[in-house]
Amino acid sequence: MPELPEVEVLVRFLAPLLPNKIVGDVDVRRARVIAPTSIRKLKTSLLGAEFTGLTRRGKFLLFNLQSPNRAEPFKLLGHLGMTGRMYLLPTRNALPKHAAVVLNLGDENFIFEDTRYFGRFTLDLSGLEKLGPEPLGEEFSTDYFAHGLSKSRQPIKVKLLDQSLVAGVGNIYASEALFRAGISPRLSARRLNSSQVERLRQSIREVLTEAIECGSTTPLDYSGSELRDRLFYFGSSGTDNFYEERLRVYDRQGQSCVVCGNPIRRIVQAARSTFYCRTCQR
DNA sequence: CACCATGTTCCTTG
């Protein structure tokens, strides 16, 4: 469920639930997700430690912990990859099939579940080093963005996925932001004029902000597998597909553009799908 | 069987 808005909503949901909870057991069921941290190292660090906070950086979750054995607090870095979820589950509930890491916190377990195991739950914080600014922060300025784009010949859609340019935009919101800005995804990044750069910067902020607001009003009730995580774009069963309906171009090839009525196109860029309207986006 | 999927990293090529 991973792009900046989904991670942000998850962090807001989990952050108040974690403080004062102490790790009583660490069960690593898929070692790849904690790499390069070893199982032993993770256990040594986490056993007896208390959660003190949770924040977000780009698509990463940053867990703050305090161990009674150490003077200094420490951090754990989480990433949801393509299919990751994190949630608290009563101890009596069965673990999900793809539980990658389970932390016992007393009468409930903290679950990191990830079908494809592309996610991370690790003491290695190096993933943060090359991140660009937060798109919703002041550092993501017009000048910064213009300068970053001016050096790249890549199509603008591909460049938006570069986490060192701006942190947190993924494949869905890249298409959505370009549609809102009326800019073709195929345009070379350095060919955007200054008004396009500014429109795109604003569009990125709006698209992400609206997605967070939308997600924040949804009950994030994961009691295991029955109640669905409504932030999941796909896998919506029955009525809860409103999330997809908010998207104006993503996964809508062949459907009518909400602005001009012409069909939404799907193209492939850097081996990933891009959706756009040829009429509205030049 | 084929192709598709919210992400990142590593390897190769130019």
Added chain:
DNA sequence: CCAAGGAACATGGT
């Protein structure tokens, strides 16, 4: 050294 392209990772849905 750098930018860009593609495969790889792993599993499931259609």
